[in-house]
Amino acid sequence: MMQRSALLFAGLFLLFVAVGWVLGAANITLLLVQSFAYALIALGLNIQWGYGGLFNFGIMGFLMLGGFAVTFISYPINAAFWDSEGPLLLARALAAFAAGTLLVFGASRAHHLGIRGGWKTALTVVAWSVAYIVYRSQIDPAVAYIEGGAGWIGGLGLHPVLGWAFGGVLAAGVAYIVGRICLGLRTDYLAIATIGISEIIRALLKNMDWLTRGTLTVSPISWPTPLPQELQAQGIGIADSFVYARLGFLAVVIVVLVGLFFLVERAYGGPWGRMMRAIRDNHIAAASMGKDVTARQLEIFILGSVMMGIGGAILISFGQIYDPSSYQPISHTFLIWVMVIVGGAGNNWGAVFGALLIYLTWMISDPIAQALFTTISSWTSDAGWGPIPEIQSRASQMRVLVLGLVITVALRFAPRGLIPEVVKREA
Amino acid sequence: MNELIFFFNTVVISGLVLGSIYALGAIGITLIFGILRFAHFAHGDMMTMGGFISFLLAAAVTAAGITAPVATGFVVLPVAMVIAAVLALGIDKGFYAPLRARGARPVTLLIASIGVTLIIQGLIRLFFGSGSYTFFETEAKRLFRLEVPLPDVTRTINFTEPQLLMVVSTALVVVALHLFLTRSRLGKAMRAMSDNADLAQVSGINTKLVVRVTWIIAGSLACMAGTMLALDVSLKPDLAFNIVLPIFAAAIVGGLGQSYGAIAGGFLIGFAETLAIFNWSILLRPMRDALPFDLPNNLAVVPTEYKLTVAFVILVIVLLWRPTGIFRGAST
Numbered sequence: 001m002m003q004r005s006a007l008l009f010a011g012l013f014l015l016f017v018a019v020g021w022v023l024g025a026a027n028i029t030l031l032l033v034q035s036f037a038y039a040l041i042a043l044g045l046n047i048q049w050g051y052g053g054l055f056n057f058g059i060m061g062f063l064m065l066g067g068f069a070v071t072f073i074s075y076p077i078n079a080a081f082w083d084s085e086g087p088l089l090l091a092r093a094l095a096a097f098a099a100g101t102l103l104v105f106g107a108s109r110a111h112h113l114g115i116r117g118g119w120k121t122a123l124t125v126v127a128w129s130v131a132y133i134v135y136r137s138q139i140d141p142a143v144a145y146i147e148g149g150a151g152w153i154g155g156l157g158l159h160p161v162l163g164w165a166f167g168g169v170l171a172a173g174v175a176y177i178v179g180r181i182c183l184g185l186r187t188d189y190l191a192i193a194t195i196g197i198s199e200i201i202r203a204l205l206k207n208m209d210w211l212t213r214g215t216l217t218v219s220p221i222s223w224p225t226p227l228p229q230e231l232q233a234q235g236i237g238i239a240d241s242f243v244y245a246r247l248g249f250l251a252v253v254i255v256v257l258v259g260l261f262f263l264v265e266r267a268y269g270g271p272w273g274r275m276m277r278a279i280r281d282n283h284i285a286a287a288s289m290g291k292d293v294t295a296r297q298l299e300i301f302i303l304g305s306v307m308m309g310i311g312g313a314i315l316i317s318f319g320q321i322y323d324p325s326s327y328q329p330i331s332h333t334f335l336i337w338v339m340v341i342v343g344g345a346g347n348n349w350g351a352v353f354g355a356l357l358i359y360l361t362w363m364i365s366d367p368i369a370q371a372l373f374t375t376i377s378s379w380t381s382d383a384g385w386g387p388i389p390e391i392q393s394r395a396s397q398m399r400v401l402v403l404g405l406v407i408t409v410a411l412r413f414a415p416r417g418l419i420p421e422v423v424k425r426e427a
Numbered sequence: 428m429n430e431l432i433f434f435f436n437t438v439v440i441s442g443l444v445l446g447s448i449y450a451l452g453a454i455g456i457t458l459i460f461g462i463l464r465f466a467h468f469a470h471g472d473m474m475t476m477g478g479f480i481s482f483l484l485a486a487a488v489t490a491a492g493i494t495a496p497v498a499t500g501f502v503v504l505p506v507a508m509v510i511a512a513v514l515a516l517g518i519d520k521g522f523y524a525p526l527r528a529r530g531a532r533p534v535t536l537l538i539a540s541i542g543v544t545l546i547i548q549g550l551i552r553l554f555f556g557s558g559s560y561t562f563f564e565t566e567a568k569r570l571f572r573l574e575v576p577l578p579d580v581t582r583t584i585n586f587t588e589p590q591l592l593m594v595v596s597t598a599l600v601v602v603a604l605h606l607f608l609t610r611s612r613l614g615k616a617m618r619a620m621s622d623n624a625d626l627a628q629v630s631g632i633n634t635k636l637v638v639r640v641t642w643i644i645a646g647s648l649a650c651m652a653g654t655m656l657a658l659d660v661s662l663k664p665d666l667a668f669n670i671v672l673p674i675f676a677a678a679i680v681g682g683l684g685q686s687y688g689a690i691a692g693g694f695l696i697g698f699a700e701t702l703a704i705f706n707w708s709i710l711l712r713p714m715r716d717a718l719p720f721d722l723p724n725n726l727a728v729v730p731t732e733y734k735l736t737v738a739f740v741i742l743v744i745v746l747l748w749r750p751t752g753i754f755r756g757a758s759t
Contacts, residue, residue: 055534181743187534188466188683189746192675196739199672207732329668330548334541341538390556397557401549408522408542411535 005349005419012357019364026239029246035359036253037314040260042339042355043348044307047264050346050421051273052300053280054183055191060332061198062305064205064324065174066167066312068212071155071322073163074222078154086150089142096138100131146210153210161224164256164313171309172302174201179298198333206324219321225249253314257352260307265348276300277346330400335362338403342410344417353419361406362399369398430710432575432582438705442698444590444659447597450693451652452667452674454604454686455645461621461684462641463523465536469543470649471671473515476547477650478657478666480514481507482560489565498569500562500658501592507654508647515646516639518543551664560662589658596655600648601690608686613640621684673700673738680745682752691753696738703728703737 020028041059048054081087107127110120146153174197182193205212212218225248231241267273279286279293287293316322335358343354373395377388388394410417452474459467484503495502522543526536571591572583608614613636620627620637628634653667677696681688708726711718729737745752 055537181747185746185750188460188537189679189750191466191468191537192672192679193743193746196672196676196742200733200736200739203733203735207730330545334545337538337541393556394553397549397552399549400545401553404542404545404547404549408539408546411531411539411542412525415529415531415535 001422005353008353008418009349012353012360015360016356019360026242026246029243029250031360031363033246033250033253033318034315034363035356036250036257037311037318038336038339038359039352039355040253040257040314041308041311041336042343042351043257043261043264044304044311045336045340046304046345046348046351047307048301048304049340050351051268051276051280052297052304054297054301054304055187056194056301056304057191057333057337058178058194058196058198058201059308059336060327060329061194061201062171062175062308063312063315063332064198064201064327065170066164066309066314067316067322068205069167069170069309070160070163070313070317071212071218071221073156073158073166074160074317075155075157075218077157078150078152081146081150081153084145084149086142086146086153089138089145090153093135093138093142096135100135103127103131143208143210152213159224160222160317161252163317164310167309167313168306169309171305171312175302175305176298179301183294183297183301195329195333198329202324202327212322212324215323215325217321217323221317221320221322223249223317223320224252249318253318256310256314260310261348261352268348330403331362335359335403338407338410340417341407342414342417344419344421346421347417347419350417350419350421354417357418358403358406362403365399365402366396369402370395428575428577428580429582430713432580432584434705434710436582436585438698438701440584440586440590442694442701443594444697445700446694446697447593448652448656448659448670448693449674449677449697450690451597451600451648451655452670453677453681453689453693455648455652456674456678457681457683457686457689458617458621458641459645460678461686462617462624462638463527463533463536464624465533465540466675466683467645468537468540468671469518469547470645470674471667472544472547472551473511473518473646473649474653474656474667474670475551475664476514476653477507477511477646478653478662479551479555480510480650481654482562482657482662485562494566497592498562498589498658499566500589500654501596504651504654508650511650512643512646515642515649519638519642548664548668555664557664560657562658562662587659589655593655593659596651600651604644604686613637617641669735672735676738676742679742680752682754685752685754688752688754696741699741700734700737704731704734 016028016032019031023031041063044062045056045059048056104124104127107120107124110123115123178194178197182190182197185193206214208214209216223245226245228238228241228245231245232238236244275286275291276296278289279291279296283293336355339354339358340351341354342358343352344350370391373388373391377391381387452470455473456467456470459465459470481500481503484507485499488499488503522539523536526539569588571586571588573585574583606614608618616627616632617637617640619630619632620634624634627637656666656670673696674693677692678689679692680695681690681692704727706725706727708724711726
């Protein structure tokens with residue numbers, strides 16, 4: 001087994017070298033940073049699906065939260081907003097939100113006052129409606145004021161690594177709420193519920209212009225390491241500056257990845273990991289052994305989401321632009337699923353391997369398809385049928401098809417992945 | 428009265444149209460879940476595929492110079508549904524049947540359906556690019572305006588020809604499905620298998636045939652829903668990707684595996700969406716003076732851009748309040 005993994009990783013290394021040879025150092029370093037960030041996200045999904053058997057189709061939402069977090073923390077302070085009435089109005093909206101939460105919470109505890117059954121349901125509905133109306137009555141004018149004046153609230157101007165950490169915290173908070181609502185559901189329902197939540201997060205972040213600038217996008221977002229422009233100012237050539245800057249960023253990402261990888265690998269081997277696998281394989285048996293299934297599942301859901309949040313923050317930090325409309329379920333949810341399934345669910349090495357391999361495949365399908373189409377197009381032109389129209393845009397769609405084919409083939413011929421989970425049995 | 432007619436146009440008619448599309452999609456999902464026990468994610472893309480099949484057929488018919496009194500998209504619909512049913516059978520044979528034969532868990536089939544989603548979407552985009560198409564390039568979309576025979580009423584009740592045909596044909600399909608499930612031998616076999624697959628098999632029901640019939644019904648209804656959606660708005664490669672969520676919500680709200688539940692769920696979600704984004708100020712405006720507070724300009728329950736969230740909120744409420752759906756659904 002070890003030999004096979006080593007061989008696969010060696011092959012992957014050669015593949016990256018070959019692609020790097022063709023594309024040049026600047027492009028391959030870009031690809032490496034992104035694929036290692038995806039490896040972090042895939043590791044997060046591997047915890048949820050591989051360790052815990054939880055179906056999370058809402059990865060996109062957690063990536064968006066991470067992206068928002070790093071934008072908010074590291075973007076320079078918007079003085080126009082802080083000097084205006086905006087903070088006061090927002091504080092009032094926040095107070096209204098808190099009051100509403102308290103009201104709803106109170107209604108949910110109404111059985112202590114002897115209100116039960118239909119009355120309690122009615123009270124809950126009323127509490128929700130009142131809370132919603134109170135909140136909307138405060139937030140709507142605040143939003144109109146901010147968007148009309150300062151535009152948006154800006155950032156906090158702190159270090160981007162703090163932003164990555166905040167991405168994890170934010171993802172954890174949302175994962176807690178999502179998990180409390182949805183984790184009792186069966187697999188199919190959980191899949192739908194998480195898709196729905198990620199769509200809601202997308203709708204919110206895309207349309208809350210006062211918070212994220214929505215479709216206007218935010219850039220530039222700062223790096224924890226020197227930018228290419230800063231290196232150029234120190235007298236390094238333009239081509240080299242990109243390679244060095246990206247290598248610097250890559251080093252930070254690899255440090256984060258290796259640290260988290262070590263932790264989750266240790267957790268997998270320990271009693272905690274054994275308990276998680278027991279719950280995954282038979283939750284009824286695990287519950288009968290006294291394991292708190294719901295609480296443990298919530299725990300693992302949050303842990304996985306934290307890694308997704310951090311990964312999403314790194315991606316945005318590296319890309320330097322936060323554009324909520326650039327998030328698509330295909331490239332931010334299903335792509336990661338393909339990574340974990342192809343790599344091997346339940347095996348961290350597999351997840352990382354899958355992430356690197358699939359991201360490379362995903363990125364190079366486009367130029368390969370383009371070359372293929374240009375060739376075919378020249379044949380059809382020679383044959384008198386005319387060239388293929390819009391080669392550029394068609395070729396970029398090719399990768400969706402390739403992704404679909406890859407996962408179908410993987411499910412058919414290697415359902416446990418290329419580096420499958422090793423099931424240890426006591427002799 | 429004018430305000431009420433506005434309400435009728437924007438809420439009742441749109442709700443009916445949206446509900447019809449959702450119901451047709453949800454029936455397919457719920458049937459597949461009942462028989463094969465997995466959530467078929469590729470259903471939205473089967474709808475898009477159906478829309479494109481109809482589009483190609485309609486273009487061919489128009490090119491042949493054949494004109495019809497109704498929208499061409501509707502004339503070619505039966506043929507398109509047959510093609511879509513054959514394709515659905517092919518998809519099952521190529522992607523799901525081998526996994527079932529291996530005894531894969533429903534979750535694996537669910538992931539496989541994601542693969543199918545990507546393949547269909549990739550193929551459609553490869554051939555059609557990412558632009559949007561319309562059925563009404565060469566022919567006009569006919570609009571009906573019904574005068575309301577009341578004094579002081581200036582507004583008319585408006586709807587388009589595709590909308591009318593859509594609601595009528597959905598009603599026909601629902602009745603036909605009801606008759607099929609309750610009267611025919613095969614329909615009863617389907618219900619039996621949905622209740623208990625093993626028991627159905629030992630009682631001599633041809634389960635393979637039932638599976639095939641399920642795909643035929645699901646595929647053709649998906650094609651119908653996709654075509655209708657394309658006729659009502661426009662045809663895009665990612666047309667149904669956004670709609671798969673409300674459709675699943677409809678199927679789950681109705682209780683997965685319950686055909687009637689899916690229909691009810693479809694209309695429930697459709698009306699909820701239109702009601703939630705309706706600006707209630709318009710209805711209240713005539714009694715503006717009698718109200719104790721100033722009437723804001725926009726009094727919609729949720730802003731239009733959050734329409735998608737409505738289906739989901741309903742889904743969560745139903746799942747918390749009655750986890751198996753309004754009609755008791757099947758479980759995995």
